[in-house]
Amino acid sequence: MNNEYVTMWKELGLNLEAHDALLSVLGNAYKDIFLTQKDRPEGMGYFDFVMSEVHGLRIKELLDEKAQGRKIIGSYCVFVPEEIALAANATLVGLCSGADFVIEEVERYLPRNTCSLIKSAFGFKLGKVCPYLESADMVVGENTCDGKKKAYESLGSLVDNLYVMDLPQMKSGQGRDLLRNEYDRFKTAVEVLTDVAITPKSLKNAIKTVNAKRSALHRLSILRKADPVPISGLDALLANQVFFYDNPARFTESVNKICDELEKRIREKQGIAPERTPRILLSGCPMAVPNWKLPWIVETSGAVIVGEESCVGERGVRNLTRDSGTTVDELMDAITDRYFKVDCAIFTPNEDRLEHIVDMAKTYKADGVIHYGLQFCQPYIMESIPVEKALEDKGILCLRIETDYGMEDAGQVKTRVEAFIEQIKDGLRQNYC
Ligand code: BJ8
Numbered sequence: 090m091n092n093e094y095v096t097m098w099k100e101l102g103l104n105l106e107a108h109d110a111l112l113s114v115l116g117n118a119y120k121d122i123f124l125t126q127k128d129r130p131e132g133m134g135y136f137d138f139v140m141s142e143v144h145g146l147r148i149k150e151l152l153d154e155k156a157q158g159r160k161i162i163g164s165y166c167v168f169v170p171e172e173i174a175l176a177a178n179a180t181l182v183g184l185c186s187g188a189d190f191v192i193e194e195v196e197r198y199l200p201r202n203t204c205s206l207i208k209s210a211f212g213f214k215l216g217k218v219c220p221y222l223e224s225a226d227m228v229v230g231e232n233t234c235d236g237k238k239k240a241y242e243s244l245g246s247l248v249d250n251l252y253v254m255d256l257p258q259m260k261s262g263q264g265r266d267l268l269r270n271e272y273d274r275f276k277t278a279v280e281v282l283t284d285v286a287i288t289p290k291s292l293k294n295a296i297k298t299v300n301a302k303r304s305a306l307h308r309l310s311i312l313r314k315a316d317p318v319p320i321s322g323l324d325a326l327l328a329n330q331v332f333f334y335d336n337p338a339r340f341t342e343s344v345n346k347i348c349d350e351l352e353k354r355i356r357e358k359q360g361i362a363p364e365r366t367p368r369i370l371l372s373g374c375p376m377a378v379p380n381w382k383l384p385w386i387v388e389t390s391g392a393v394i395v396g397e398e399s400c401v402g403e404r405g406v407r408n409l410t411r412d413s414g415t416t417v418d419e420l421m422d423a424i425t426d427r428y429f430k431v432d433c434a435i436f437t438p439n440e441d442r443l444e445h446i447v448d449m450a451k452t453y454k455a456d457g458v459i460h461y462g463l464q465f466c467q468p469y470i471m472e473s474i475p476v477e478k479a480l481e482d483k484g485i486l487c488l489r490i491e492t493d494y495g496m497e498d499a500g501q502v503k504t505r506v507e508a509f510i511e512q513i514k515d516g517l518r519q520n521y522c
Contacts, residue, residue: 132347183333187377317360322394
């Protein structure tokens with residue numbers, strides 16, 4: 090272990106023993122799940138490196154930035170605009186929440202029937218194992234689902250720099266006004282934190298930077314329409330996960346580099362699985378690092394994932410922000426318009442999401458959709474029923490999976506996924522006969 094990193098983690102107040110254990114589990118899972126894949130694009134080497142240094146080099150970079158006076162803002166939701174943070178010379182990082190940690194301690198703060206994502210956020214804090222959380226000068230929570238809303242009340246007693254953003258629940262004029270007001274309030278809070286006044290120029294540049302990141306992922310998504318698919322769903326998910334904490338310019342460059350390679354692969358008909366391998370669209374709750382269970386099960390059961398309708402995926406990056414405004418006010422409006430389109434299941438009604446899922450299934454030529462609901466996540470599990478109906482109405486197969494971060498149900502989930510893939514294969518055989 091690099092001694093410089095150990096000193097850095099100690100200074101951040103991490104529990105070194107627990108942190109070592111986490112890194113070791115993470116490293117082994119990564120080896121077993123990612124590095125055993127065949128025919129990966131060479132460009133994934135960059136993401137392997139990022140993951141191997143996820144608590145090392147990237148944290149050192151952030152702390153070096155902090156030493157120069159830059160502030161770090163941690164976020165749990167894609168409604169927190171990175172553009173505003175960047176425009177005030179701050180760095181926004183996603184706080185992963187993708188693994189269980191110190192569950193017994195967590196359940197002293199939260200009821201047992203809380204989703205794994207919220208429990209994980211508490212576990213990382215209580216277990217003192219997340220250097221991103223401990224580096225953050227501001228941690229932003231948001232009033233999205235009831236679970237998060239109430240959980241932030243308790244998290245406030247553990248995190249002394251928690252900022253809570255209110256969010257609308259309806260896509261109405263009033264809802265948009267609320268979002269715009271909250272973004273103005275957030276902008277002021279960030280300006281106070283950084284002591285930097287946001288200008289039209291800094292906001293425009295920040296919008297361009299984040300648009301470039303999103304455009305690179307759009308490019309990657311489009312390439313997944315090809316058959317054979319040039320990149321696995323696991324690797325594409327990894328790129329979507331790294332989106333949340335890598336340096337923006339470097340991330341954009343690395344994704345574009347992979348896309349160049351994938352274009353060549355497509356020309357040469359080189360894929361990560363043979364042509365006509367069943368194609369799956371994943372839809373539902375976000376999959377934060379290191380939540381790789383379901384994609385791993387799907388891709389070791391004879392199918393490939395061709396898209397993610399998720400906040401760590403297309404829902405999170407779908408739209409770009411207009412950068413044509415010339416005043417802060419106009420640009421803030423453009424930011425509000427862009428984020429107001431995010432179709433999280435906390436909105437009611439949420440017809441747009443159903444349409445997007447059907448569209449995505451068609452665009453990526455998916456043979457079936459697996460809807461992923463985290464246990465105890467009311468919004469997504471409730472919405473999985475209309476999602477299934479909307480898909481069935483269009484003749485698209487759908488499987489609803491409800492699971493958590495534990496591996497106890499992995500066998501059972503695999504059996505259901507395998508049966509679903511067999512059903513798809515039967516359909517494909519009939520179509521080709
Ligand atoms: S915009 S999806 S990132 S809120 S899984 S905590 S919904 S009970 S994560 Fe999300 Fe923002 Fe929406 Fe996206 Fe609640 Fe469900 Fe848990 Fe969830």
